[in-house]
Amino acid sequence: MTRSLIMDKPDDRNRLDAMAQGVIGQPLDRPDGPAKVTGVAPYAAEYSIANRAEGVLVTATISAGEVTDIDEQSVLSMPGVIAVISDQRMTARAAQGGAGKAPVQQVRHVQYYGQPIAVVIAETFEQARDAAKHLKVSYRAGDAITDHHDPDIPTDPYQDPIDQGDLAHAMKQAAHAVDVTYTTECHNSAPMEPHASIAEWDGKTLTLHSSLQMLAFNRKELADSLNLELEQVRLVSPYVGGGFGSKLGISPEGVAASVAAMQLNRPVRVVMLRQQVFQCVMRRSETVQRLRLAADAEGRLIGFGHEARVSNLPEEKFGEPVTQASEFLYPGENRRLAIEIARINLVTAGSVRAPGEAVGMQALEAAMDELANAIGIDPVELRLRNIPERHPSEDIPYSSRKLIECLKIGAERFGWDGADRRPRKRREGEWWIGTGMANACRVHNINEAQARVSLLADGTAVVASDMTDIGTGTYAVLGQIAGEMLGLDSTDVLVQLGDTTFPPGSGSGGSWGAASTGSAVFEACEAIREHLAEQLGTTEAELTLKDGFAIAGNRRVALPDLLNGSAIERNGHFKPGDITKAYAAAMYGAFFAEVAVNAYTGETRMRRFSGAFGLGRVLNRKTATSQCMGGMVWGIGSALTEELTFDARDGHIVNPDLAEYHIPVNLDVPHLDVVLVEERDPAASPLQAKGVGELGICGAAGAICNAIYHACGVRVRSFPMTPDKLL
Numbered sequence: 001m002t003r004s005l006i007m008d009k010p011d012d013r014n015r016l017d018a019m020a021q022g023v024i025g026q027p028l029d030r031p032d033g034p035a036k037v038t039g040v041a042p043y044a045a046e047y048s049i050a051n052r053a054e055g056v057l058v059t060a061t062i063s064a065g066e067v068t069d070i071d072e073q074s075v076l077s078m079p080g081v082i083a084v085i086s087d088q089r090m091t092a093r094a095a096q097g098g099a100g101k102a103p104v105q106q107v108r109h110v111q112y113y114g115q116p117i118a119v120v121i122a123e124t125f126e127q128a129r130d131a132a133k134h135l136k137v138s139y140r141a142g143d144a145i146t147d148h149h150d151p152d153i154p155t156d157p158y159q160d161p162i163d164q165g166d167l168a169h170a171m172k173q174a175a176h177a178v179d180v181t182y183t184t185e186c187h188n189s190a191p192m193e194p195h196a197s198i199a200e201w202d203g204k205t206l207t208l209h210s211s212l213q214m215l216a217f218n219r220k221e222l223a224d225s226l227n228l229e230l231e232q233v234r235l236v237s238p239y240v241g242g243g244f245g246s247k248l249g250i251s252p253e254g255v256a257a258s259v260a261a262m263q264l265n266r267p268v269r270v271v272m273l274r275q276q277v278f279q280c281v282m283r284r285s286e287t288v289q290r291l292r293l294a295a296d297a298e299g300r301l302i303g304f305g306h307e308a309r310v311s312n313l314p315e316e317k318f319g320e321p322v323t324q325a326s327e328f329l330y331p332g333e334n335r336r337l338a339i340e341i342a343r344i345n346l347v348t349a350g351s352v353r354a355p356g357e358a359v360g361m362q363a364l365e366a367a368m369d370e371l372a373n374a375i376g377i378d379p380v381e382l383r384l385r386n387i388p389e390r391h392p393s394e395d396i397p398y399s400s401r402k403l404i405e406c407l408k409i410g411a412e413r414f415g416w417d418g419a420d421r422r423p424r425k426r427r428e429g430e431w432w433i434g435t436g437m438a439n440a441c442r443v444h445n446i447n448e449a450q451a452r453v454s455l456l457a458d459g460t461a462v463v464a465s466d467m468t469d470i471g472t473g474t475y476a477v478l479g480q481i482a483g484e485m486l487g488l489d490s491t492d493v494l495v496q497l498g499d500t501t502f503p504p505g506s507g508s509g510g511s512w513g514a515a516s517t518g519s520a521v522f523e524a525c526e527a528i529r530e531h532l533a534e535q536l537g538t539t540e541a542e543l544t545l546k547d548g549f550a551i552a553g554n555r556r557v558a559l560p561d562l563l564n565g566s567a568i569e570r571n572g573h574f575k576p577g578d579i580t581k582a583y584a585a586a587m588y589g590a591f592f593a594e595v596a597v598n599a600y601t602g603e604t605r606m607r608r609f610s611g612a613f614g615l616g617r618v619l620n621r622k623t624a625t626s627q628c629m630g631g632m633v634w635g636i637g638s639a640l641t642e643e644l645t646f647d648a649r650d651g652h653i654v655n656p657d658l659a660e661y662h663i664p665v666n667l668d669v670p671h672l673d674v675v676l677v678e679e680r681d682p683a684a685s686p687l688q689a690k691g692v693g694e695l696g697i698c699g700a701a702g703a704i705c706n707a708i709y710h711a712c713g714v715r716v717r718s719f720p721m722t723p724d725k726l727l
Ligand code: MOS
Pocket: 213, 243, 244, 245, 246, 248, 351, 352, 353, 354, 355, 508, 509, 510, 511
């Protein structure tokens, strides 16, 4: 039996607070943790499957043109080599979006250096890798644009720009104005687990063990690529070693393994080399962002402009949505927000953790600091003076917004002193010391999801969904929701994820996972509660479930007795309805950073970093805090070190590995102080929870930029702020 909920209006029931179990929000450990740290949890490449062949992708060494010949004979006599496959069904791009359709492309039509063009299958990985290296490929090279820094590349508009009032006029009328351009470089998701797949084909059904974020969607993509019916495809992905957007879509190694397994009637494993993960999955686009901020004498924005240039391959639909939070974070009746896409021949640009706000907010918040300095007011005060009543373009209300609280609580915990914002005032030995702050903001996303909850005859429960846990804590959180609703300890709830034989969950992405699939679990539990109330001869409203007992009035019955030998199973189906259009729903917060900048080398060291965040209901204080910390660590990387470096001649990535693509390591990260500001958002989800996974990065690098300026007086408008830019 399925119980559906379409959310069209705010859900004020506050059901979770009314429950008695007290597990929701608790900082419980992840149940999957021990299996992961002891190596027992199988990741995609780790299933031992008999008679498995190994595949290695072959990637293009030109940046545009045609593959004219793949000389299979050049490698077929090498030891262990079984086949060379270059099939039109092979997905050469890890694209995303598009209603589960595989991206349309020609595998032999090359659009970027590193594009997969074939897979070599052999008995062992080493044999396949060797043959892939020796495979003779002929090309007819075409024209390519590979210098993404060239300002003259033609662009297309992305979405309709927002144009209101007269921004140019507002800039002239303003008491204070800044007109500045910031740039950010390309980023890579760099998940710890590389993209990997093992395909098995039994003549009717394809089973793919893979590392993916969105199984229900990926299943459609794969079926579409291979011309199979949906029922013929099963995806298995119970553990995922990080995705950050790079596993939102089916990736080339998964399609290659599938095509090979079907052709050879043998299980085939394809694991991407680390360099391939960098070179042929996806990048976050670089951005060029012009910010125009016009303020009146009191520092209230009367004009607001945010225009960005991003890039992608020809015909790709995705554009880094740089201005996403700018649409509603700040007021200003004269507005212009616009994004244009330069068409270039570099690896596909796609979603990387917090697409849009991750880079948009860091530039915006640095520009806001410039405005505060121009006016001569505390940057916290500038933020407080610029909180709109309603969405400035759509005239809809905000759902919930703890921005003021985050600014105040964050400032107090950090010991923010907004009194003297003049730079170069504090020196310790050879280090300039400075502080900076920024707002955090990220749109709230929510998606359709289904989950099945079974209350077993012994009084324990099982939750099942094809939802994924990409390291975010899904196993823990879904167990807590079911535990709270059914009056069980979360240890009495078994959560099963990551298999398309389970009901389709929301998948993980865009910070929507916990609130979306959690809402499906919540609905299923509501249905079970109704059934139990009936069994007990009461109403659901009168029913209390606690510690394995059903309680109503003076009656208290253990669940196994009430169930009387039979299990109850209910499906929950959650759909976001009109509510998503009726409110501007977003997560808010504030960052406070202290840095030391070396006066001689230009090196920046983080000294302190705090964040206060309002995320709706916190489902698990530990996993939510960890997500915020992870985001802030990304913010440090974005601020100081992360940059994909392309060779402008052919677009190959010069630093395609974790040695040369510099993400922060432990010594680069100071103690991170995260405070979660309690909030309920009845318009965000039936759980009153919003998203958590991405907010911690959105604006973080701006706070660091502002702290660097305060420390040493250098305003760096080009991220990452490497030492050379400070000297
Ligand atoms: Mo996210 S970048 O939508 O996984």
